[in-house]
Amino acid sequence: MKIAVAGGVTGGHIYPAVAVLEYFMKQYPAVEVLYFATPHGLENREIVRLFPKARIVKLEIRGVLRPFFTPKNLSILYKAARSVYVCKKELASFRPDFSFITGGYVAVPVGWASHKLRIPTFLHEQNAIAGLANKLISRGSERIFISFPESARDFKLKSAHRILHTGNPVRIAENVDRGVFHRYGINPNKKIVLVAGGSKGSDFVNGLMLQLYEKWRGNNSQVEFLHSCGEAAFLQKISAFPFVKAAPFIQDMHRYIACADAMVSRGGATTVAEITYYGVPSLIIPWSGSAENHQLINAISLEKHGAAFYLEEREATVALLEKKLTLLLEKKLSQNMRFALKRLRPKMNPAKKIFHEILSALPESLRSEADPR
Structure with missing residues (x-):
């Protein structure tokens, strides 16, 4: 063929x-x-x-x-x-x-x-x-x-x-194993948040997350971050925090999404599909420059079912980011969101x-x- x-x-x-x-x-x-x-x-x-x-x-x-x-x-x-x-x-x-x-x-x-x-x-x-x-x-x-x-x-x-x-x-992760995070020196026994600004990265998401990392410096020992930053210029800044591991691009991202405790991401359709398929509690920050604002529409499609949070760029502050991310990591809300995502997952x-x-x-x-x- x-x-x-x-x-x-x-x-x-x-x-x-x-x-x-x-x-x-x-x-x-x-x-x-x-x-x-x-x-x-x-x-x-x-x-x-x-x-x-x-x-x-x-x-x-x-x-x-x-x-x-x-x-x-x-x-x-x-x-x-x-x-x-x-x-x-x-x-x-x-x-x-x-x-x-x-x-x-x-x-x-x-x-x-x-x-x-x-x-x-x-x-x-x-x-x-x-x-x-x-x-x-x-x-x-x-x-x-x-x-x-x-x-x-x-x-x-x-x-x-x-x-x-x-x-x-979506690409299928044949073996869902948190040991995959060892590749980036992350302890799989801790809570892990995956951060992705799309395949090319996002200056906006990078900048917002840097503010959060600075705020959490010194008082965050139970959560580690794997951050796909895109721009090499951000790599050194993000990597300065001991609880954050950064890479310009993460190959086979679906394997990490499948194992993450939570995710902060843009609202591209493929990312939304992977979040849904693997049932990852997520905060979506839609790119405001997307054609016909489709990333916001994608995010709303999950949020209206209680399957994700979203935060528009014009409203995004480090305080709101911290509040929503903290909620995602709480056991009860995480379980409820995973259940909502499971109902949205395609049957085939x-x-x-x-x-x-x-x-x-x-x-x-x-x-x-x-x-x-």
């Missing part, structure tokens, strides 16, 4: 694709992958690490600027048109059985080229508000998989019969559900090759 994949720049688009690819590879060990990437996105490092045999094609493309009617967008649209030609050439040579697309601006030329070559195309939308790229290529796609029921309204009514609510695929692994939906739309000759587990 051959699969063409597009989804990039941030972990929010990359890791759902990774989760689905990993599931396919369990059933089809000899699957071949063609991955379309941006020149400098996280996918270049992660796809090479996780799928060393995958062929990666880098497209010279970037996202359109807001507002849309700006002269600089003309050159961006020209590069996008050139990228469609490159994608058609690569896809025609590779001859995939289908294309799987998880959004981000790299998805647009791959989706359009797949449609032109009549390659079955499957989309996955991670956010409660559908991204522009997926909306642009939804027409002509075999299936549109969504993580939140409310995002169905963002696609045209004529596409309704092709929309399926699957949830957001989203990657498995997507796998079966894709197979059902493909020829019988391909379906018969799969391992039936």
Whole structure:
């Protein structure tokens, strides 16, 4: 089986694709992958690490600027048109059985080229508000998989019969073992808070947490923090606190989320999905600059069920952060939140559900090759 994949720049688009690819590879060990990437996105490092045999094609493309009617967008649209030609050439040579697309601006030329070559195309939308790229290529796609029921309204009514609510695929931690924290010199017997500002880090979250660390210096012996800070400039400042271990980027973050006692994070859809799947009591600080403020919508979707706290940037103070984090670490509230998250967890692994939906739309000759587990 051959699969063409597009989804990039941030972990929010990359890791759902990774989760689905990993599931396919369990059933089809000899699957071949063609991955379309941006020149400098996280996918270049992660796809090479996780799928060393995958062929990666880098497209010279970037996202359109807001507002849309700006002269600089003309050159961006020209590069996008050139990228469609490159994608058609690569896809025609590779001859995939289908294309799987998880959004981000790299998805647009791959989706359009797949449609032109009549390659079955499957989309996955991670956010409660559908991204522009997926909306642009939804027409002509075999299936549109969504993580939140409310995002169905963002696609045209004529596409309704092709929309399926699957949830957001997450990578599965095969062995949930707190010993994984030894890698960063953290005592797994203490309460552990994971801090993540997204795959690229967050200056805002870093700065807010630094204020908390300073306040807790000297009087906090029972809690340790593992902080993914992104910017190397913050690494030395954060690492100055003995109860905090920092790293610019944490590989296989899902293994740490699965074991953490609590989490402070941004509100990206993949992070929210991992919080839900692994049942981690969390404080979400949505990025105020996210498109259509979708991170706030993602956070509200958990908070309204009692499954998380959220704190908007404009209201965020170290006092509020400390109050909410202290509550998360209390046994009774933690148990209640974990129970609420368990009720929200998809009944079927989203990657498995997507796998079966894709197979059902493909020829019988391909379906018969799969391992039936």
